[in-house]
Amino acid sequence: MASRYREVYESWLKDPEGFWGEAAKSIDWVKPADKVFDADAGIYGRWFVGAECNTCYNCIDRHVERGRGDQLALIYDSPITGAQQKFTYSQVLDEVSALGAVLQDLGVEKDDRVIVYMPMIPQAAFAMLACARIGAIHSVVFGGFAPNELAIRIDDAEPKVILTASCGIEPGRVIEYKPLLDEAIEHSSSKPSACVIFQREQATASMIEGRDHDWAETVAQAKADGRRAECVTVAATDPLYILHTSGTTGQPKGVVRDNGGHMVALYWSMKNIYDVDPGEVYWAASDVGWVVGHSYIVYAPLLHGNTSIMFEGKPVGTPDAGVFWRVISEHKVAAMFTAPTAFRAIKRVDPDAEFIGKYDLSNFRILFLAGERADPDTIQWAEDNLKVPVIDHWWQTETGWTIAGNPMGLGALPVKHGSSTVPMPGYEIHILDEANNQVEAGKIGAISIKLPLPPSCLPTLWDADERFKESYLDEYPGYYKTADAGYLDEDGYVYIMARTDDIINVAGHRLSTGGMEEVVAAHPDVAECAVIGIADQLKGQIPAGFLVLNAGVNRDPEDIEKEVITLVREKIGPVAAFKLVLAVQRLPKTRSGKILRGTMRCIADGEDYKMPATIDDPVILTEITDALKGRGIPA
Numbered sequence: 001m002a003s004r005y006r007e008v009y010e011s012w013l014k015d016p017e018g019f020w021g022e023a024a025k026s027i028d029w030v031k032p033a034d035k036v037f038d039a040d041a042g043i044y045g046r047w048f049v050g051a052e053c054n055t056c057y058n059c060i061d062r063h064v065e066r067g068r069g070d071q072l073a074l075i076y077d078s079p080i081t082g083a084q085q086k087f088t089y090s091q092v093l094d095e096v097s098a099l100g101a102v103l104q105d106l107g108v109e110k111d112d113r114v115i116v117y118m119p120m121i122p123q124a125a126f127a128m129l130a131c132a133r134i135g136a137i138h139s140v141v142f143g144g145f146a147p148n149e150l151a152i153r154i155d156d157a158e159p160k161v162i163l164t165a166s167c168g169i170e171p172g173r174v175i176e177y178k179p180l181l182d183e184a185i186e187h188s189s190s191k192p193s194a195c196v197i198f199q200r201e202q203a204t205a206s207m208i209e210g211r212d213h214d215w216a217e218t219v220a221q222a223k224a225d226g227r228r229a230e231c232v233t234v235a236a237t238d239p240l241y242i243l244h245t246s247g248t249t250g251q252p253k254g255v256v257r258d259n260g261g262h263m264v265a266l267y268w269s270m271k272n273i274y275d276v277d278p279g280e281v282y283w284a285a286s287d288v289g290w291v292v293g294h295s296y297i298v299y300a301p302l303l304h305g306n307t308s309i310m311f312e313g314k315p316v317g318t319p320d321a322g323v324f325w326r327v328i329s330e331h332k333v334a335a336m337f338t339a340p341t342a343f344r345a346i347k348r349v350d351p352d353a354e355f356i357g358k359y360d361l362s363n364f365r366i367l368f369l370a371g372e373r374a375d376p377d378t379i380q381w382a383e384d385n386l387k388v389p390v391i392d393h394w395w396q397t398e399t400g401w402t403i404a405g406n407p408m409g410l411g412a413l414p415v416k417h418g419s420s421t422v423p424m425p426g427y428e429i430h431i432l433d434e435a436n437n438q439v440e441a442g443k444i445g446a447i448s449i450k451l452p453l454p455p456s457c458l459p460t461l462w463d464a465d466e467r468f469k470e471s472y473l474d475e476y477p478g479y480y481k482t483a484d485a486g487y488l489d490e491d492g493y494v495y496i497m498a499r500t501d502d503i504i505n506v507a508g509h510r511l512s513t514g515g516m517e518e519v520v521a522a523h524p525d526v527a528e529c530a531v532i533g534i535a536d537q538l539k540g541q542i543p544a545g546f547l548v549l550n551a552g553v554n555r556d557p558e559d560i561e562k563e564v565i566t567l568v569r570e571k572i573g574p575v576a577a578f579k580l581v582l583a584v585q586r587l588p589k590t591r592s593g594k595i596l597r598g599t600m601r602c603i604a605d606g607e608d609y610k611m612p613a614t615i616d617d618p619v620i621l622t623e624i625t626d627a628l629k630g631r632g633i634p635a
Ligand code: COA
Pocket: 142, 143, 144, 145, 168, 170, 171, 175, 285, 286, 287, 290, 292, 314, 315, 316, 338, 339, 341, 342, 345, 370, 371, 506, 507, 508, 509, 538, 573, 574, 575, 576, 577
């Protein structure tokens, strides 16, 4: 089939409001919008102004009302515990409306914030949907973050209630959440009035009298009493959630997502980008703590009437490198979405793809990859062995859905390895130089999106309009700065090459090296430090820390390195994968004192580099090279 992409993209370009107005017909509104787009509202305009709606109603109730009640909405498959559970749309409605009633009993009202700190169990999705149902704003915090990171998010979101579970489970260890939660609350200045804890059989959380409530008991009581929360009508422009993502400092950015635009864009994406029909099984192997989990484990598949899979496991080791194929085969998955790092992990263990042959993958049609650069080797391996299209697509927490991709439902465009294909309707991508001029095809520059951003993209940062403007809008007037560098080729294909800030991407997880430096610098023996992202065959990038110790410190540097590693694990969390630290004599700097992180990264990655003209003392680069060589870097 010839792709309709160009025709559809042109139709959006000619009439953006007509395009999104038409897309909005797939959503059930309590009241339709007065204006599809109001350029005078908000910071750069707002979508669906005047409209009223409820996201949970669109995800659940309307499907039950229209005959999908007995269809599976959610399949929980947990190879790490051996558990499986299936929930129809009617059952999800039951769980979510009862949990909504529990939250209301605890005093949660429209616009109140609720933090969700949960492992990958169905209750995490119920929690998000229950908040949406009662008009509360959820703020999900990834389970791999340490108490300090949780505390920062508690202070930013100021939740009335926190929903959590007794534990998460990683290979070989049970992580008790309750002590982490209690520590975070102790350190935060904002205190929730209540916590609701889902007790898992692998660990029992101790409860604080008066504050903590048992999830199963309170939900069962609400059900027994016949108490159910009705859908609360909210404005399309009201926030559905806050999701914190790494910024350039230790203070994460609270990305705000609205209700209306989010539903319209996500619904559109399911057929046009992912090419699935309602009723089919769709699997995003991510975590609800990340944006991929918000958009493509919970909201988009349910808005569209699909069956979504919640997978609690790893691509390898739970129990083997065939688990992805087992899940696809057993649940008849039509389309899957994950990060390239998961495939690199599988390829490393099972290079000849022997596990693939053991499963019937006849229902499987397309693999989507995102979250980090998809290296051509990995794509090729997946194409050769799965024999389905392997589609890279590029997006960010800030957008909530694809910026550039290959819209499979409009007809596939030719795949070019290394490119995430073309801009989606809604996004006009320009590559800019430092003077805000567009550069020619093939030239690298700052990838920028012409304002306004399309529906679902962040209207602002939580309680931080100025930071939103400074971070994204001020540098290139009239544009949103993606902070990714890359280029467009002659055919308009997009190539994402690198971040322009200090964000690194570790196993598809977005982390701030600036945030890690803040933690490292707090060690009493560290005079100064630099953390950079260096290439890693499995995780794409890993952080490497360089320490200069205070004069007079005569302890063994190895001990200090170990303490610094522990500090980052305690303050940020194991997910930072901060395991490589080198104590060095000096850091390379420009004459004005700027640390030459880019040059250090080139040395670590074994790339050629030009001696920076402004370098203060070139000998330091030799010292860094020797220190890295001592650790076998580059490999
Ligand atoms: N709770 C607590 N700890 C967690 C956690 C969680 N939810 N998730 C990860 N961690 C821990 C891990 O146990 C590990 O700890 P360790 O240092 O003690 O081993 C550390 O954080 C790093 O985890 P991870 O990045 O998952 O690395 P890994 O080596 O355990 O696994 C992969 C590597 C590639 C298998 C894994 O990253 C993966 O499955 N990635 C899939 C991609 C993905 O989900 N991307 C999200 C965006 S799409």
